[in-house]
Amino acid sequence: MLSTFYVIRSFWLWLPLFTEPAAAKLPVCQGATAVYADTTIVIRALAGLQYEQTRIVVKPKTRFRIVLENADDMSHNLVVTRPNSRMKVVEAALKMGTEGARKNYVPNLPEVLANIPLLEPDHTDTLTLTLDEGAYPFVCTYPGHGYVMYGVIHATREPKRLPSVEADPYVPKRTGAGDHSAHQMASPHPYKMTFPALYRTFMPECGPAAIAVGLPADAAVGQQSYCWDAGSCRLRYVWTGGFVDSYGHWEGNGNRLTKVVGDIYYNDRSGFPFRIGNTTPVPQFRGYELVNRYPKFMYSLGGIQVTELIKAVPGKRGLVRQFTLSAGKQPVTFLLDQQEGVQYQTRINNVVASAKNGRLLLPAGTRQFTVTMLVP
Amino acid sequence: MLLTLLVSTLLAVAAPADTLTDYYTVETIPTPEGLIVETGGIAFMPDGRLVACFHRGEVMMYNPKTRKWSLFAEGLHDPLGVLPVSNNEVLVIQRPELTRIKDVNGDGVADRYETVTDQFGMSGNYHEFAFGPVKDAKGNLYFSLNTASNGAGIREEIRGQYDSLGRQGRMYACVPYRGWVMQLSPDGKLTPWASGFRSPNGIGFDAKGRLMVTDNQGDWLGTSKLYVVEKGKFYGHPASLVWREGFPDIDPLTLTPEQLDSMRTREVVAFPHQRMAHSPTQMVADLTGGKFGPYAGQLFVGEMDFPRLVRVMFDEVDGELQGACVPFMDKVGLRPGNNRLVFAPDGSLWVGQNDHGWVGARGLQRIVYQQGIPLDVMAMHLTATGFDLTFSQPLDEAAARQLANYAFRRFYYKYHRAYGSPEMDSQPVPVTEVKLSADKRTVSLALSELKKGYVYELTLGKLRSADGKKKVANQLVCYTLNRLKSSATATVHTKP
Ligand SMILES: [Cu+2]
Numbered sequence: 043m044l045s046t047f048y049v050i051r052s053f054w055l056w057l058p059l060f061t062e063p064a065a066a067k068l069p070v071c072q073g074a075t076a077v078y079a080d081t082t083i084v085i086r087a088l089a090g091l092q093y094e095q096t097r098i099v100v101k102p103k104t105r106f107r108i109v110l111e112n113a114d115d116m117s118h119n120l121v122v123t124r125p126n127s128r129m130k131v132v133e134a135a136l137k138m139g140t141e142g143a144r145k146n147y148v149p150n151l152p153e154v155l156a157n158i159p160l161l162e163p164d165h166t167d168t169l170t171l172t173l174d175e176g177a178y179p180f181v182c183t184y185p186g187h188g189y190v191m192y193g194v195i196h197a198t199r200e201p202k203r204l205p206s207v208e209a210d211p212y213v214p215k216r217t218g219a220g221d222h223s224a225h226q227m228a229s230p231h232p233y234k235m236t237f238p239a240l241y242r243t244f245m246p247e248c249g250p251a252a253i254a255v256g257l258p259a260d261a262a263v264g265q266q267s268y269c270w271d272a273g274s275c276r277l278r279y280v281w282t283g284g285f286v287d288s289y290g291h292w293e294g295n296g297n298r299l300t301k302v303v304g305d306i307y308y309n310d311r312s313g314f315p316f317r318i319g320n321t322t323p324v325p326q327f328r329g330y331e332l333v334n335r336y337p338k339f340m341y342s343l344g345g346i347q348v349t350e351l352i353k354a355v356p357g358k359r360g361l362v363r364q365f366t367l368s369a370g371k372q373p374v375t376f377l378l379d380q381q382e383g384v385q386y387q388t389r390i391n392n393v394v395a396s397a398k399n400g401r402l403l404l405p406a407g408t409r410q411f412t413v414t415m416l417v418p
Numbered sequence: 419m420l421l422t423l424l425v426s427t428l429l430a431v432a433a434p435a436d437t438l439t440d441y442y443t444v445e446t447i448p449t450p451e452g453l454i455v456e457t458g459g460i461a462f463m464p465d466g467r468l469v470a471c472f473h474r475g476e477v478m479m480y481n482p483k484t485r486k487w488s489l490f491a492e493g494l495h496d497p498l499g500v501l502p503v504s505n506n507e508v509l510v511i512q513r514p515e516l517t518r519i520k521d522v523n524g525d526g527v528a529d530r531y532e533t534v535t536d537q538f539g540m541s542g543n544y545h546e547f548a549f550g551p552v553k554d555a556k557g558n559l560y561f562s563l564n565t566a567s568n569g570a571g572i573r574e575e576i577r578g579q580y581d582s583l584g585r586q587g588r589m590y591a592c593v594p595y596r597g598w599v600m601q602l603s604p605d606g607k608l609t610p611w612a613s614g615f616r617s618p619n620g621i622g623f624d625a626k627g628r629l630m631v632t633d634n635q636g637d638w639l640g641t642s643k644l645y646v647v648e649k650g651k652f653y654g655h656p657a658s659l660v661w662r663e664g665f666p667d668i669d670p671l672t673l674t675p676e677q678l679d680s681m682r683t684r685e686v687v688a689f690p691h692q693r694m695a696h697s698p699t700q701m702v703a704d705l706t707g708g709k710f711g712p713y714a715g716q717l718f719v720g721e722m723d724f725p726r727l728v729r730v731m732f733d734e735v736d737g738e739l740q741g742a743c744v745p746f747m748d749k750v751g752l753r754p755g756n757n758r759l760v761f762a763p764d765g766s767l768w769v770g771q772n773d774h775g776w777v778g779a780r781g782l783q784r785i786v787y788q789q790g791i792p793l794d795v796m797a798m799h800l801t802a803t804g805f806d807l808t809f810s811q812p813l814d815e816a817a818a819r820q821l822a823n824y825a826f827r828r829f830y831y832k833y834h835r836a837y838g839s840p841e842m843d844s845q846p847v848p849v850t851e852v853k854l855s856a857d858k859r860t861v862s863l864a865l866s867e868l869k870k871g872y873v874y875e876l877t878l879g880k881l882r883s884a885d886g887k888k889k890v891a892n893q894l895v896c897y898t899l900n901r902l903k904s905s906a907t908a909t910v911h912t913k914p
Contacts, residue, residue, distance in 0.1 A: 186777030242495035
């Protein structure tokens with residue numbers, strides 16, 4: 043679970059999707075467990091009622107310091123309890139009533155060994171502690187949080203004898219934050235996944251109004267999927283090898299992006315492809331219709347209504363994009379994204395029509411055209 | 419004679435074993451296997467089926483008669499509200515847009531997803547939820563847009579205009595209309611309706627058709643609140659001001675809290691943090707005409723963190739709305755996470771639950787009124803000297819006349835940039851006089867002092883019904899005193 047967060051964090055760092063990547067303040071990490079050579083341990087409270095670090099290993103009878111950084115948008119505290127006392131402390135905090143807020147929801151119990159008071163967002167505080175051998179829960183006792191927002195400090199001389207993080211009974215289990223291979227076997231919905239399938243979701247390298255579409259698999263090339271941007275009304279990229287993994291996005295607060303499953307083989311670099319006369323129109327997305335589950339996107343370019351339906355090229359890596367246009371008085375140009383290794387076949391009103399210098403000229407009144415893109 | 423005295427003494431001493439579960443039951447609705455029941459919206463179709471949308475993008479129908487679920491639509495991005503149009507068409511709000519979803523070919527499954535409006539910005543920040551839509555009597559739709567959270571940044575590619583002046587602060591509005599309630603007229607005109615919201619995960623109407631929004635404790639919200647929303651008004655969270663027409667090119671946070679305070683419209687009801695709510699959600703007016711029990715015309719509000727709802731009783735003081743709140747169905751079988759509420763045609767109250775990354779629960783329950791009238795506070799009205807409390811039943815006279823059975827405390831929440839607020843200037847307020855009406859249902863309390871701008875928290879003691887069989891269902895009542903009766907100062911020392 044810890045390692046997953048690190049993976050995601052570094053993902054942000056090398057792929058600058060966020061203009062302000064969260065500062066990387068990572069403790070020493072060995073595999074899935076943080077083992078602290080240092081005596082200062084940084085624990086971050088994150089969105090989704092969780093501590094970023096859920097298992098900490100320290101030496102017994104050695105003084106250490108915990109720094110709690112509240113990186114969430116709600117308040118949290120951190121209470122270290124005697125072994126096996128987490129729920130007792132959590133329940134007692136819940137019963138504090140109005141007292142609670144004044145006392146940081148820290149009940150006056152011998153089971154409470156140390157605490158960091160309730161921190162507002164962006165605040166930091168510390169505690170120092172020395173523990174004998176044992177497993178000491180730490181927990182946020184803000185009402186309701188303690189059922190899911192906790193972790194454990196193992197004070198042990200033999201860290202190698204600890205169970206794996208996955209098997210550690212003191213570590214919260216979060217579905218979706220770990221290995222998703224099991225999930226991908228089963229459908230994440232109360233029905234079988236049927237392709238074509240569509241998700242409106244947060245996709246990487248796309249505007250925030252993204253649409254991911256998984257097409258039916260093909261014996262020769264496997265499954266092809268694409269990402270279509272409902273903000274800028276255009277195809278963004280295409281991949282083979284699967285559809286998407288949305289678990290990371292669904293779990294927690296939705297901060298994590300949906301992941302592409304497979305390999306992107308085409309990424310559009312030319313921007314919006316339509317020109318009306320000499321101008322680049324500003325498209326307006328109007329939705330989609332499902333035709334045998336294939337989305338037929340609808341958008342308008344000024345007065346011209348466009349539909350776009352995308353299918354896989356049978357047996358080959360590539361897509362067929364079928365467009366229709368409503369009647370217009372001006373000629374329309376469709377720009378083909380000229381990239382090495384990308385081949386196009388184009389048809390206007392069902393008749394082969396070739397593009398010149400990557401420009402497919404659609405005479406005024408053109409009602410239908412097709413762009414087949416092959417990326418062998 | 420002695421025996422009678424003994425029995426009545428016993429009755430007076432022993433608390434009646436009377437609980438809300440004698441009047442209301444909670445049922446859990448089975449949901450399909452494999453459905454993650456993080457409920458974003460629930461409503462009833464004209465034909466009586468329940469339509470519900472869920473976090474992973476499903477829109478499903480449930481037939482209460484056959485108890486069968488079916489899939490209507492899928493693939494939506496965090497749908498958080500649904501409004502039926504006809505038996506084969508619904509409006510759903512999802513992160514990027516308001517969508518009209520139709521089953522055109524009549525096979526029971528939607529095949530057309532039309533963008534009704536997407537004319538608002540998305541920075542890609544996870545906290546930019548969209549809530550609604552709700553429809554007024556004239557056919558206008560309203561929806562609300564959450565601000566972004568600086569718990570995370572924004573995407574490289576955004577939708578809509580970027581304004582760095584709106585990017586400051588804990589919850590921010592760097593793209594258009596974040597922190598706004600929007601109106602969409604029947605002819606398709608989108609109007610930014612009101613600003614100053616932080617996390618308005620509750621939009622609806624009261625029994626009189628007034629547009630209402632709940633907002634969540636946080637920066638600039640000392641506690642969670644219920645607002646009456648009117649065109650052009652600003653409700654207190656500053657980030658959204660950058661999108662107000664005519665607002666100067668400044669970071670709203672450079673205004674002083676006093677300046678912002680003078681600009682804002684206060685809540686009609688504050689939900690005291692912890693005691694009443696942590697995270698209020700959707701509200702629904704009881705228009706069942708008694709099918710749901712004695713609370714007809716009142717407002718029920720969902721609550722995420724506690725296993726209860728909150729009931730709201732309004733009071734009109736010199737034409738301005740304010741009012742009181744009371745816990746409802748507290749710890750009697752309802753789960754926490756009560757995100758969405760809707761009355762079924764049979765008058766039962768359906769509750770869709772959610773735990774989306776916060777405290778809460780998943781699932782669907784319904785509250786069914788059985789019979790009888792619990793002893794409960796039905797109205798709380800400000801008077802010149804205190805409050806009139808009206809109960810659902812005649813009260814036991816002896817208990818009702820005891821001053822000790824009414825413990826008042828008053829406090830206020832600070833309006834400031836920091837997250838939440840402690841209870842400020844908390845003081846007990848002695849009750850100086852109790853009067854009981856002739857029908858024994860209304861208690862008139864005189865308080866030693868009334869001050870506007872405070873929450874008056876009343877803890878009721880051991881009140882009983884006149885027949886001794888019922889105890890008061892909820893002992894906590896919190897009244898938000900924004901305004902004193904204009905006659906108050908004139909009449910406070912005058913006795914008729
Ligand atoms: Cu917490």
